[in-house]
Amino acid sequence: MHWLFGDQLGPHFLVPGESGPARDAPLLMIEARSVFRRRRFHRAKAHLVLSAMRHRAAEFGERMRYVRADSYRDGLARVGRGPVTVHHPTSYAAARLVRSLPQVTVGPARGFMVPTRSFAAWADGHGGAGLRQEDFYRWVRREHGLLMDGDAPAGGRWNLDHDNRRPPPKGEETLDAPAPYRPQEDEIDDEVRHDLDRWERDGDVSFVGRDGPRLFPATRAEARAALRRFLAHRLDAFGPYEDAMLAADPVMSHSLLSSSLNLGLLDPHECVERAEAEWRAGRAPLNSVEGFVRQIAGWREYVWQLYWYFGEEYRRSNALRHTAALPDWWSDLDADAVRAQCLRTVLAQVRDTGWTHHIPRLMVLGSYALQRGWDPDAVTDWFHRCFVDGYDWVMVPNVIGMSQYADGGRMTTKPYTSGGAYVNRMSDFCGPCRYAPGDRTGERSCPFTAGYWTFVHRHRDRLRHNHRTARPVAQLDRLGDLDVVRREERERGDAAP
Numbered sequence: 001m002h003w004l005f006g007d008q009l010g011p012h013f014l015v016p017g018e019s020g021p022a023r024d025a026p027l028l029m030i031e032a033r034s035v036f037r038r039r040r041f042h043r044a045k046a047h048l049v050l051s052a053m054r055h056r057a058a059e060f061g062e063r064m065r066y067v068r069a070d071s072y073r074d075g076l077a078r079v080g081r082g083p084v085t086v087h088h089p090t091s092y093a094a095a096r097l098v099r100s101l102p103q104v105t106v107g108p109a110r111g112f113m114v115p116t117r118s119f120a121a122w123a124d125g126h127g128g129a130g131l132r133q134e135d136f137y138r139w140v141r142r143e144h145g146l147l148m149d150g151d152a153p154a155g156g157r158w159n160l161d162h163d164n165r166r167p168p169p170k171g172e173e174t175l176d177a178p179a180p181y182r183p184q185e186d187e188i189d190d191e192v193r194h195d196l197d198r199w200e201r202d203g204d205v206s207f208v209g210r211d212g213p214r215l216f217p218a219t220r221a222e223a224r225a226a227l228r229r230f231l232a233h234r235l236d237a238f239g240p241y242e243d244a245m246l247a248a249d250p251v252m253s254h255s256l257l258s259s260s261l262n263l264g265l266l267d268p269h270e271c272v273e274r275a276e277a278e279w280r281a282g283r284a285p286l287n288s289v290e291g292f293v294r295q296i297a298g299w300r301e302y303v304w305q306l307y308w309y310f311g312e313e314y315r316r317s318n319a320l321r322h323t324a325a326l327p328d329w330w331s332d333l334d335a336d337a338v339r340a341q342c343l344r345t346v347l348a349q350v351r352d353t354g355w356t357h358h359i360p361r362l363m364v365l366g367s368y369a370l371q372r373g374w375d376p377d378a379v380t381d382w383f384h385r386c387f388v389d390g391y392d393w394v395m396v397p398n399v400i401g402m403s404q405y406a407d408g409g410r411m412t413t414k415p416y417t418s419g420g421a422y423v424n425r426m427s428d429f430c431g432p433c434r435y436a437p438g439d440r441t442g443e444r445s446c447p448f449t450a451g452y453w454t455f456v457h458r459h460r461d462r463l464r465h466n467h468r469t470a471r472p473v474a475q476l477d478r479l480g481d482l483d484v485v486r487r488e489e490r491e492r493g494d495a496a497p
Contacts, residue, residue: 001065001079003028003086003104005094006053007391010220010264012110013087021085027064028084029057030075036205039381043196043207044215044354045388050192052218052263058188059219072097076104091392092312111264112304113297114140119305131306131411134159137298144269146297147276147290154279155286159294163287164239167426174249175241178233180256181226185214209333209351209386216259216355216388223257223265230255231278239288243359245427247345254357255292258389261300268296295358306401306411307393315377315396319408320459322373326382327494330369333386337496340447341433342423343368354388359426361387366403367417371451372494373458376406414468417455420446435497441484447497453479454489 002021004013006029016023031053036046057066069075072094076084081103088109089095098104108115122139123131138158141147147154168175193212199205217223230238237253246252260266272293278284307314329337335348346360356365361383369379380399384390401411420437424430430437436444440453456463456472463469476482 001026001028001082001084003030003076003084004056005029005086005089006031006049007090007262008087008111008264009052009056010111010223010267012267013264015110024063025085027060028076028079029053029064029066030072031066031068032070032072032075033068033199033204034071036199036207039385040206040208042209042350042354042386042388043211044209045385045390046196046207047189047192047211048214048216048218048259048354048388049263050195051189051214052265054188054192055219073101076101093392111261111267113144113268113301114305116305116308120309123305123309131309132413133298133302136302136305137294140297140301141293144272144297146272147279147286147293155290160239160287160290164241164291165243166240168241168244168246168428172246173428174246175237175244175252177237177253178229180234180251180254181217181222181229183214183217183219183222189214189218208331209354215353216256217265218263220265223260223263226260227255227257227266227271227274230257231274231284235275235278235284235288235292237288239285239291242291242357243426245342245357245359245364245423245429247341247428250349250353250356250360252357256355258300259355261296262389262391262394268300272297303397304393306397310397310407310410314407315380315400317400317407317410318376319406320373320376320404320462322370322404322406323375324373324494326369326374326378327496329496331382334496339434340497341435342427342429342448343497345429350386354386361398362403362416363418363422363426366399367448368451370404370415370417371448371455373455376400376404379404408462409466414466415455415459415463417452419449419452421449423448440479441481441488445485445488447492450485450489450492453482453485457482457486 002025004027014021031050057064065079067075067078069078084104085107086098086104087107089098098106141153200207217226234253234255241252244252257266257271261268275289275292279286279289333347333351335344335351338344338347342364346356346364349356376399380395383399384392384395397411400406402416405412405415420430424437434444435446437446437449439445440450457476460473460476464473
């Protein structure tokens, strides 16, 4: 019998091979209620995951044993004592579980482009330190022949970020890109929603956020349709504006494929290879294709590898010694309590859909949490629970390492935070906002601008020795109102800005 976790739903988890399933082996999935009982997940995420699992079980019919149980151990006990195979799961907790079960044989991970042992050899060759994503990305491109012309990168440059950092078009409320693929719900979705309603009524579980209709693929067919639509209609405009933000257009030209990749419905190879084919056929510009390939073969792969390479203790990193608790308005996704337009808009996107693209995550949500000194482990847990594409392996490096700089620079070269000027340049959020991005003090002081200078002051001894942050530290002594900025930030406290 071959056991599939709820994020191992694509055909690449069924190919016979080393420690994998025998051909036509009976299949097992376990829907463990304890997963939702332990943590307060976004309701739309719970619906998507359960819908995807139940759809996959329905596709296999009698070959699949679908067990609804209190826990994975309970579910496995119902199956009996026969041998079980499973591919390496995607979290330390799940990996410990499967290795503790004597009847379970654990095979290598699938759904990623680089074996962990190959990454470890690459990382060890760099001394285990100074592991930068750009170097890794170029190595992956060479190893897989992605966007390569012989030994040289296609177009003569490895990195086309310079072409992909445009602010949003002035005066436009939307990017005017063709709409993304959206699935149609069916009776399985109705069944899942009915079950979630019942669990909440019974007081068995508690969710956060809104649910319905389902916005992201729950089947392989839906995921492939979403990929086709992105490649044919949205890839062209993706690159130039991938870092831009528009209040009325949260999806812009993004692929919205992260949840499908992280459920295992899509394989990363097919995504990057088909994107490259669009460029070679002259149907998409190189900067957009390179930006998309970088997200998957570069960043996604890098995050997965660092999760395992750095070890389980990495998530407890707290180099900045941030310990403040998350306020209730944040934990409850209470966007209506927030007056700052950027934060209100992005928090509402998370509340309503369980998704927002990478720049609002990093430079609005993550930046605000970093400036306030919130506990990085609690911030990581929040991102994990509140995003439809959030898993432990995704969020630990993304939040601990990049967003909250809690590892002190093992993963990135500087903290990713800024004042309101960046948000103003890269979005249309600031125009109607009650706060002014250039104001540090007073009634109209921007919480991001005031928060930025407070953060720099709090960590000035560390930041002055980093060449990428030394300049703002030097500027602190020229801020005649720094004491006022700090006092007003203390008075703001945990209140919603």
